Amino acid sequence: MIYPSGRAAVLAAASAVPAIAVAVLVPAYWYAGLAVVLLVLALTLADALGTPGARSLTATLDAPAAVFVGQDVALGIAARVGSGRRFEVAIEHDARLAPTDSARGPVDASGKMTFTAVRRGAAVVDALWLRWPGLFGLVWRQKRVELDRSIAVLPDVRPARTEALRLFRRDASFGELVQIDTGAGGEFQALAEFRQGMDRRAIDWKASARHSGLIAKEYRTERNNDIVFAVDAGRLMCEPVDGIPRIDRAISAALTAAFVALKLGDKVSLFGFDARPRISTGSVSGVASFATFQGLAAELDYSNEETNFTLALTTLGSQLKRRSLVLVFTDFADPTSAELMLKTVGRLAERHLVLFVLMEDVELQAMADTAPEHSADVSRAVIAASMLRERKIVVARLQRLGVHIVEAHHDRIGSELVNAYLGLKRRNLL
Structure with a gap:
């Protein structure tokens, strides 16, 4: 053209x-x-x-095969027509890539454009649009170069390889040595002479009477527990927080905890839901299965439907045949949906250990804390404070049902979840 x-x-x-x-x-x-x-x-x-025609144009795009969600992607462009020509280039892409600089820019024989991968899935780069001026700058020639390149945007596993390894090394001895903690999930190991520092509740008084000395029970930490990661993929969880959807941050935290769980010998499975169950996988075990679990998590797509907690958690409860740790990644905004969720969670918590993973609502908190300057700011702050208060009420009711809660900033949710998981294992609550 x-x-x-x-x-x-x-x-x-x-x-x-x-x-x-x-x-x-x-x-x-x-x-x-x-x-x-x-x-x-x-x-x-x-x-x-x-002006040199489009037939003499050569253009290529250098792009990585896969990136993590939230990661910057540098797309290298190499184009040439004639000699010493300058180009203006535009990259035709889908919504999974967001430009960090101008979508158009002059490049010489080569150049780079930087994008941010904001959503999981296959980010398609359809074509390159190039135009170059004539000798006098009076005309433009324009050409669309078909590419049909695909970049796989995967869940971010970098926290699993850094933060999870650091937390695991800190607790590496846990699960390998005999523990003397008592609890519903403890497995009896042996009787031993009571030593200073042991839990006094572990004393076996009948055995002590027979041996004329204090004898205590030693317990071995159970392994091969079932850990279920139930991820809400509904409309609210697909809203962005700090530029990245909540569900992607939840999946990243789930992968971090799953890596540690596989290291400790537990079995992990994934359950995804919105208005109805979407993904229900079998259990995998062993660190070698982490790549499989990552691939299953990447298949959990975004949704604009409201979450049906009753159907999802009832279905999940019917699938679990033994006592499991159920980690529910979700969020709630209105008391009506929370009320329906509480009834179902109460039934699930009767048989299983339930841990809710929530991200702090930084936007609501900012609205409530901002000093008002106009009357609309006052109304906004009052409504935000009311929603935060209702959220705290729901969290308190969940805790009264016996549900454990992890609520943290989205940047710390992965490490807080791992700490909570290791704490539950230390207390042998499974």
């Missing part, structure tokens, strides 16, 4: 001035004024004919 540039339009407009002047001042020679206009047209035509 060839079309005139802004410079050609300005020259054409400017050439009309002498043409009109000649027509007014010397009407008999009005046609002489057209010479300037024709000169501009001739220069434009010559520029169009002298």
